[in-house]
Amino acid sequence: MSLASLITIFFSISLPALAAAANSACPIDLSYVETIPWDKSLCQNNHSDCCQTVLSLFGIGLARHLKSTLMFQLPNQVAASACRIDLQTRLQSMSLQPSLVPTCFNDSNQFITSNSKCAGIVTVQDWEQKLGLTTTELDESCRRGLSDATACYSCFVAGMKVTSQLVSLGRNASNNCFYFTVLYAAGIVNELGPENVETASCILGLPLTTRPANKNSISIKNGHHLKWVFAFGSAVVVIILVLGLVLLYRILDKKRKRRAAHANFVNNLKSSLRPNTGAAWFQLRELENATNGFSQKNLIGQGGNGVVHKGTLSDGSVVAVKRILDLDSKGDEEFSNEVEIISRIRHRNLLPLRGCCAASDDLKGKQRFLVYDYMPNGSLEDHLFYTSRRDGGNTNKRWLSWPERKNIILDVAKGLAYLHYGIKPAIYHRDIKATNILWTLK
Incomplete structure (x- = not known):
């Protein structure tokens, strides 16, 4: 989402008992509402983007309030109600429906200063204490004119990075912090001020109707602005998709190499079991069937690097199956050497190797077994x-x-x-x- 689109949620407040604030003055000068060239047709035609337009318009005032008072939001409910009354009066004078403000502002506490919002930030001093030098990119990208689409996009990216930094503080939802970033970029960072058409269009997402001849005050219409937002969103999707495919390829390639290495290891191990030694190659399923799935009931011994289970093979012979546990320090080469050497031992006072097994899968990992005759x-x-x-x-x-x-x-x-x-x-x-x-x- 962009600075333009997310501003809608930020300025969602309700219209409480306005009469209580009728005699109070709004701390924000809303006279710009009648002079700035914003697109009123969206509200005249009951367009779905009307609330976004009205709320973005009010965001200009909040950003100006932040610039003059260093407070991100209004001091109390009375001040917020007075500002909503003033805004409704000005919209009515422009032949717009008086119900716009109650409809679009449906949360009476949204503009009120509170320590529970965005990591407890209330003032610009709080902002600077919590973020320090992490806002350098935002300060540089959003400082000057934003009529150029590339400059506006750079400001947006920098704003998202600062928002991520705020969210990492782990106290509040990301939406609250994003809106604080919007106000800070428009009211504190930008040199032209929030009422400038470039700032209002790029940072606050206000749709404009005119395109001034002056390059420094050129406007970016809502459709043009959204084009870059959608372009950015599409680019993000493509990047995520590409990264996902690369990650999937690496995982599959790693599995393929691991399986190839295991197959090569098994082939070499089988070749070391010479026919005249009497040692045989066992499949893992054979040993699982023989030991009843290596059940605890069949456990007959346990040492520092393995456990031994009693098992009965399909031909009725009873064996002891030693499962090697210390596979991190005991590598495949060492296991192969051990199998090759033990399989050649032939002495009446030494227990001969009956066979071995090596298996590997994604769930259980490497498994290594030595099979001996069972000594009852x-x-x-x-x-x-x-x-x-x-x-x-x-x-x-x-x-x-x-x-x-x-x-x-x-x-x-x-x-x-x-x-x-x-x-x-x-x-x-x-x-x-x-x-x-x-x-x-x-």
Whole structure:
């Protein structure tokens, strides 16, 4: 919307009991109403833009009042009522319907000074304290003559930026603040003053009937003014549409590249699973079906970088599915290396890799899984510390004998020796503890 169109809402006030203000003087000199060349035909023909015209006309007086008193609005209800009476009298003398003022001014409090409007701004001093140097562009763009359409447009853009700054203060609706910007630009910034036809037409949106020969006082008719407003609005729509398409393209391109990278990663990972190792490639749906959707009921272990679920494959074999959680620090290359190395391990004291899975989607992101044979007897910790072992609902407790402890130590040592010397490159476990040693009863 433009300065011209939004001024309509700003000057929407009602006509209260005018008799109470009959003997009071309006603090605004409205004599310009009868001299300025504004287009009266809109109100004579009951045109829908009549109220905009009348309210813009009254806006000239408010801007002049701001310039002389540094107050954005009228001091009280009595002053506002007196001004409405004066305006109605002047319009009647120009053969216009007396009902225009009551019809167009339907909010009796609109012109009254209040701290609840536009971030609590009441005076120009309040304005300067809240905005500081952010009005520099407005001060420059709206200062001089605005007969040129480009100059008027620059003033409009600067006004919208200041309004956005006011709205960011977060206290009041944007409409109130926009109207304050309109009055400030016309009454304080513009050197020619609000009653000048250039200022009245561009900033306040008042439709004019004559085009003076003087370049410095040329008028911009309402249709010409609106043409630039609609042009600006169309440009904004086009810009938003283009930005939206660019953003959509980037999102889709990012998804395409991510999917291509994942497909390349999966192909490389599958190629590392050599047929003679016995490790297989699993689809995510297979593992979800096997673990009942990775339900909490199937959870059998949790560590620093993953959780383990018990699952049953379609062929009836029972497996332990480890889901890698620390994917931010554990990159795809590290996961691939881990799969390739573990899949080559073949030793009676080391648990072989049954297979792996890598999946990625827009909702859940990257998912990485390692699949091992399920060890039903739990870990060494369950037996070493006389802890309950659950197996089919039964509980089994017993102490480990000293010969059993000796055999465990020897088996662990044999497994470590194989990792250190029996495979190239050597593997260093770095996390030997009772929970990582699975128990096999003999």
